[in-house]
Amino acid sequence: MSSATGAGDGDGSAGAGGSAPTAASVANRLGNAPSFAEMWRELLPLGRDSRSGGYRRFAWGGADAECREWFREQVEGRGLAYEVDRNGNQWGWLGDPEAGDAVVTGSHLDSVPDGGAFDGPLGVVSALAALDELRDRGARFGRPLAVVNFGDEEGARFGLACVGSRLTAGQLGVEDAHRLTDADGVSLPRAMEAAGYDPDAIGADPERLARIGAFVELHVEQGRALDLSGDAVGIASAIWPHGRWRFDFRGEANHAGTTRLADRHDPMLSYAETVLAARREAELAGAVATFGKIAVEPNGVNAVPSLVRGWLDSRAADQATLDTVVTGIERAAREYAAAHGIDLDVVRESFTPVVEFDHALRDELGRILGRDTDLTVPVLGTGAGHDAGILSGRVPTAMLFVRNPTGVSHSPAESAGEDDCLAGVRALADVLEGLACR
């Protein structure tokens, strides 16, 4: 049995810091750590909607709090040093957090509305299981290790994704964060406060980022590339540039039974035309564009709406293509709106430029994972945003993807086979060992 902490000095003691566990305590507790399958079973019921079978783990709400409490227990149960940073992200440290050049892995536990079980939790559970695997292997670490659960990755509640990592990386200002509100008008600060966190503490955290030498996030693949190539695990190359735009079509509320068609200013018509234009523009450009969220006022069966608000999500392999798509959609929307006497406002609510993951780290992952085989591990781009994408501007960052046979995600049908999940854990353990034990 190896020392599970320490800075590679071989004495088996915790590196430093009063809260860091001793090597002995880690070793003693190891036997009690639940397996991947046990952890997975514990998480499965939390925040699951009985009707849809999907998850509703929204930032700072009840199901999210249960998941966070579960994470804390896992960290403490393994004898890791538990920390919550100023932005509510949860950390578990093995070795001295202050030593620097740490290798960090993890993901998030929150979900989109009616999301699947894997997007986020697979990366967190695999991170914990990879640590267990490394201890079983008797690995000795030359760098501090940490597992992390980032807060509010999906943006399901406040409309902005990756709030926890954005704040930490300084990509989201404190004032802007304080202005975020959910559908019930509850602000982010009030929601954090209600969950027991101090909203006045939030903000950029460069000292914390400076401790991290590498961040590796494991994630279920959200497409079918690995299924088509026949691989269980792949490495991310880049995240496509993507953004969210809000289209507000304002017309005139009126009685649906008595108002002549010619007298109407019905914003639903312009909205419908714009939905179809978005599909056409995305198809032409080889990009994606989606209207998946809508809010209608007054939303009555017998009322011509006064307002139809639709949110466009669009992504493409490069910036120029994305610009072409979104400009085309907006131009079409303005023509339709003008034809129906509708006022149109288009607001870009968020935007993330293309993220190229650190090439040196990516190549190192490829070498580590290819070491025992002659195979080349596939390297693939993705249209999904991740905390890894946010951190990549500040820290060498990489991602591993685990095969998703259907390619479905953000849905209860999201899946990954048990063998593939365990292959992901082994790959992540290999990567952590290769990086931290050198």
Next chain:
Amino acid sequence: MSSATGAGDGDGSAGAGGSAPTAASVANRLGNAPSFAEMWRELLPLGRDSRSGGYRRFAWGGADAECREWFREQVEGRGLAYEVDRNGNQWGWLGDPEAGDAVVTGSHLDSVPDGGAFDGPLGVVSALAALDELRDRGARFGRPLAVVNFGDEEGARFGLACVGSRLTAGQLGVEDAHRLTDADGVSLPRAMEAAGYDPDAIGADPERLARIGAFVELHVEQGRALDLSGDAVGIASAIWPHGRWRFDFRGEANHAGTTRLADRHDPMLSYAETVLAARREAELAGAVATFGKIAVEPNGVNAVPSLVRGWLDSRAADQATLDTVVTGIERAAREYAAAHGIDLDVVRESFTPVVEFDHALRDELGRILGRDTDLTVPVLGTGAGHDAGILSGRVPTAMLFVRNPTGVSHSPAESAGEDDCLAGVRALADVLEGLACR
């Protein structure tokens, strides 16, 4: 000062019934009855949304309860006998309710979401003001008179219009009514119970209908016919046949950033195509068709929806035209759905056949209102449903419309000029006097 009650026997006593007021008490209280303008001002703030300026008076909720309490006070303040029937409709009687052949007038006080001030309340306030006017004129009544406030006319909360009058007329069965639920899952019986009414009492009320010799509902016009003809008041000919259909487009929830367009089953696309098809079909047929209410699951910005549920409201001058329109829309929707791999269910949630108002009563209204002028009062059809339409199958029924300069209704922009409103009160008083004092 005339007797304000009695069955035309000239003795000034209440016709019968312990709860009916005496003529003296009615006369004494008359001086305190607020004017049309005063009543209007009292109602204006109840249930008004400060942001939209529209009304949110939903059946059995807080604002509706305030309006109902206001109505009770108006009835009792005038010395009328106050009653709530088994379906929660409120009545104020002048004369003996049991005498039969009563002339009844009134409308409703609930609203659509963000509705205007006039749709419903104009008919209730005008009914009370017309009674005051008749007393001022010293009118003597040969028939009992009543004012009524029907419950849940707009169907904003439970999705079915005219619940109060439908139940009374036996057009809505008790079991069906008990199955109605609002958006929060609260059933109609529970909502009525919470508002202090007995849901076990609801059901058809033929004895009550048998007492009514004529029902006349005054309503703000929900179109521009009177504005175009230059008349303050008109008489209804018929209510167009109309119905509500729910279109459930079921696809597959998926990640909006990572799912290839070709792999998607996005129900928003079929919905959008159907919205545009509805407009085309209605235009071709000279009918109206509207998708004004939508519910999307999961309704996340970065999620391809699993379900888009849209409600179609369609109306036409005759049944054959309406059938053509709705059949055409459904056929188009099924083609679009099939093309995208979407399951489509279409459910007719409600339907009301064409309502021809009682020809004899309509002609009598025309004679009464034309008596003092050489003008012919315009007679017009309408696409809007009303309690008068429901009752017309059981009771001779007529409607008066008051000019709406913009034609807008179901919106805060709904309006009627003060002079036109007062002309409406005089016309209604003329009609009541002509019918009840003969």
